[in-house]
Amino acid sequence: MTTPEHATETPRESGRRRYAVVGLSNRGVASFVRPLLGVADAGTTAADNSGLGYGASADDFSGHGELVAVLDIDRARADAFAATILPPGHPEVPIYAPDQFADLVREARPDVVIVTSPDHTHARYLEAALAAGVDVVSEKPMVATAADAARVLEAERASPATVRVTHNLRYTSRHRQIKRMVLAGAIGRPLHVNMDYHVDIRHGASYFLRWNRERANSGGLTIHKSTHHLDLISWWLADAPSTVYAVGGRDYYGPDSPHRPAGASNAQVRERDPYYQAQRGSGAFHDGADEARRGLFDLPYEVQYPAGTDLYLYDDEIDIEDHVAALLTFASGATAAYAVDFSSPWEGYRATLTGTHGTIEVFTGRTPDGEALPGSGQVTHRPLFGPAEVIDIESVSGGHDGADPLMRRDLFVGPDDESVALGLGASAREGALAVAAGEAIWRSVEEGRIVSVAELLQTPVVPPRAAARR
DSSP, rough: OOGGOOOOOOOOOOEEEEEEEEEEOOOIIIIIEEEETTTOOOOOOOGGGGSSSOOOOOOOOOOTTTEEEESSSSSSHHHHHHHSSSTOHHHOOOEGGGGGGHHHHHHHOOSSEESSSSSHHHHHHHHHHTTTTTTTEEEESSEEEEEEEEHHHHHHHHHSOOOEEGGGGGGHHHHHHHHHHTTTTTTEEEEEEEEEEEEEHHHHHHHHTGGSHHHHHHHHHHHHTTTHHHHHHHHHHHHOOEEEEEEEEEOOSSOOTTTTOOOSHHHHTTOOHHHHHHHTTSSOOOOOOSOOOOOGOBBBBBSOOOOTTOOOOTTTOSOOOOOEEEEETTTTSSSSEEEEEESSSEEEEEEEEEEEEEEEHHHHHTTTTTOTTTTTEEEEEEHHHSEEEEEOOOOOOOOOHHHHHHHHHHHHTTHHHHHHHTTTTHHHHHHHHEEEEEHHHHHHHHSSEEEEHHHHHOOOOOOHHHHHHH
């Protein structure tokens, strides 16, 4: 793979857009880089089983786009990517460092920048790309703070370019079915959504062994994870979150955890740690080994998790909540009750949408070993006057319950009729609202008050349809 100073310009091929990927994260490589390269499924490592949900991707979008540059802080990881992921005979792709983004835009001439770096770094690349007139696809969450979100919205208003946010939960089969039912008037005017979300002991613990565990890097899990759920609720309601009141805390992980066994050293404690025992063989724990932690496709993390790094579930630096419960109001008058915990014996959620003419209920769940719980995947429609109807949703293959391939199709090929009708693609504004709602949750927990989303974004909050008319 070439360095920027040796990069050569590649003529634009008809019908193919030029993509640069910022951040060779697990998500970036699995969900965006490999489909652009047309790389078929390959053997993966034990890290795939840690509950992260990335998986290998089989869809090939190399006929619609070409990878013209990558940027990553970890040169060793980028070199390993070039040696093992790039297909034989593929043109060399220049590698850029974080301080070379302007050079990347000038030399590689991307049509689109895909940002999949750690959350706290997103804003700088989004703002720089928009200033250069380059479209952006941002991995969710769009940014890590509401202040960053406000700056991105301002940058987009001043630019001919746009931002799309990969809120892939919209694309899941059962979620699209619910959206169609709401649009068809199955429950009348939506009044309330109740969502109770659980993240299992493997998946949940993994966040506290990575950069996500510090608010400065991720904004906390009410942003890094909850923005998925908050955006989904807002999308179902076709509304914008207005105020938030929340309670919660850090009671599973960190130095005060009731699960921390006694011991003089991390190694001694870990041998009796119930989370560690549950994670054996998953690849989620990195025991301060003699080499850097390795992720999907056996790519090393020499900068983020170098050799000797011994992150531990009970470290003092963990400063984020591991469970919250929140009440949200929306601009049009609807409400939502949302709860999430990151140490559960099962993974999934129960949700009920209540309207003037009935309810829609959905449940999905699995054990940490991947076994589906009884009734998982069903959607039940209960009209206010009439018999209930149970709707079985067909299981779809592909990452994140089949959502990722559909989302990639929208991004790389273009939205189909269903995508347009349901509003599957998420805009910068919708990404900003999800981030602000997530920040409002942790601020409400920390400050003990009702927090205004408009206050955090420093702009009025209006429903999406009203915003479109402005």
